[in-house]
Amino acid sequence: MIHIDFELLRTIGLTQSVASQLATINDAAEGTLLARVTQVHRDWAVIHDGVAESRARLLNKLVQSLQANDSALAVGDWVLADTHAHGEQWLSERLAPVTHIARRTSDGRRQSLASNVDTALLVMGLDHDFNLRRLERYLTLAESAGVEPVVVLTKADIGHEVEERMRQLAERLPRRVQAFALNALGEEPARILAPWLAPGQTLILLGTSGAGKSTLSNALSSSRQETGGVRGGDNRGRHTTTARSLHLCPSGACIIDTPGLRSWQPDADEEALAASFDDIGELARHCQFRDCAHEEEPGCAVRGAVDADRLLNYRKLLRDARRSQQTPLDRIAARNKWKVVIKAHNARTRQRD
Numbered sequence: 001m002i003h004i005d006f007e008l009l010r011t012i013g014l015t016q017s018v019a020s021q022l023a024t025i026n027d028a029a030e031g032t033l034l035a036r037v038t039q040v041h042r043d044w045a046v047i048h049d050g051v052a053e054s055r056a057r058l059l060n061k062l063v064q065s066l067q068a069n070d071s072a073l074a075v076g077d078w079v080l081a082d083t084h085a086h087g088e089q090w091l092s093e094r095l096a097p098v099t100h101i102a103r104r105t106s107d108g109r110r111q112s113l114a115s116n117v118d119t120a121l122l123v124m125g126l127d128h129d130f131n132l133r134r135l136e137r138y139l140t141l142a143e144s145a146g147v148e149p150v151v152v153l154t155k156a157d158i159g160h161e162v163e164e165r166m167r168q169l170a171e172r173l174p175r176r177v178q179a180f181a182l183n184a185l186g187e188e189p190a191r192i193l194a195p196w197l198a199p200g201q202t203l204i205l206l207g208t209s210g211a212g213k214s215t216l217s218n219a220l221s222s223s224r225q226e227t228g229g230v231r232g233g234d235n236r237g238r239h240t241t242t243a244r245s246l247h248l249c250p251s252g253a254c255i256i257d258t259p260g261l262r263s264w265q266p267d268a269d270e271e272a273l274a275a276s277f278d279d280i281g282e283l284a285r286h287c288q289f290r291d292c293a294h295e296e297e298p299g300c301a302v303r304g305a306v307d308a309d310r311l312l313n314y315r316k317l318l319r320d321a322r323r324s325q326q327t328p329l330d331r332i333a334a335r336n337k338w339k340v341v342i343k344a345h346n347a348r349t350r351q352r353d
């Protein structure tokens with residue numbers, strides 16, 4: 001049985017459902033430690049034990065068991081660490097994450113972003129960064145991981161058409177999603193986001209580079225994170241956050257900061273997408289045709305009732321999801337099918353000529 005100081009570990013986000021997993025682990029060595037991952041590197045990680053951070057290497061058995069489950073260690077994971085001779089720390093086990101946020105890169109690879117997150121702050125600037133399609137992708141990313149999304153629109157003090165944009169947002173997003181416009185530089189963030197900052201809560205900040213993630217993280221936590229000066233001209237921030245890390249808030253919550261995501265899609269299958277865009281699914285039940293694509297079909301209940309761009313975005317995400325759900329063999333089969341179709345087509349045109 002592993003002895004833990006629950007109150008101490010709660011400051012770095014330990015929850016009852018994670019702690020209860022410890023009861024099932026019997027073969028832990030004397031002095032085995034429960035710690036939280038704050039940085040992930042190739043074969044080592046930085047872990048936090050509630051007091052301080054330290055480096056630890058991954059035991060082969062952990063690497064193999066993660067690979068066998070098509071998983072990877074992520075910031076926010078809870079792990080068991082043993083101290084070997086010479087004070088070296090080794091990670092032997094990862095506890096099953098309660099939530100796990102992953103994305104797909106443009107080449108289809110699955111990439112773990114964070115584990116055991118309660119709230120995802122979807123950070124977007126009210127400047128040129130404002131993009132509702134991207135925000136919808138973030139929403140799906142969070143919701144398909146079982147994480148509550150909260151939209152935080154930064155730069156309300158310097159943004160353009162703030163009221164008009166908030167209206168667009170309210171019209172387009174499902175009502176269950178809360179959104180706030182604020183100045184990330186002042187006192188506003190801690191006050192407005194207080195309901196999500198209770199002790200033991202873990203938050204993640206998601207948004208493009210320059211959106212204001214580090215600025216928000218600074219405003220909410222006690223630690224100071226370097227923020228990038230905005231380059232002249234295009235207002236885009238430099239990539240200043242190089243390592244994902246965990247910050248403690250005075251309120252008792254903790255925050256995981258991530259570098260800006262570049263090209264990615266949510267790791268959501270068709271079902272998760274449908275859940276995130278459930279307003280479309282609900283309307284689609286009233287379409288005349290059951291397989292209505294909501295394009296040109298008569299009697300479509302979706303077209304016109306849903307924001308046109310939201311519908312286009314849903315279709316695009318659905319296409320991407322179907323593509324990444326295909327195995328390499330499926331892809332070859334699909335390509336071969338097209339080869340046959342094209343060959344037949346060419347043969348027909350040759351005959352005609």
Ligand SMILES: Nc1nc2c(ncn2[C@@H]2O[C@H](COP(=O)(O)OP(=O)(O)OP(=O)(O)O)[C@@H](O)[C@H]2O)c(=O)[nH]1
Nearest residue numbers: 155183184209210211212213214215228239241260
């Ligand atoms: N006026 C104003 N400036 C802001 C606000 N939020 C962020 N900024 C500025 O925008 C720039 C970029 O903010 P960061 O917090 O570094 O952005 P980031 O999302 O952490 O960027 P990366 O670390 O590159 O991923 C900084 O110069 C901030 O001072 C805001 O609400 N109002």
Ligand SMILES: [Zn+2]
Nearest residue numbers: 287292294300
């Ligand atoms: Zn339809």
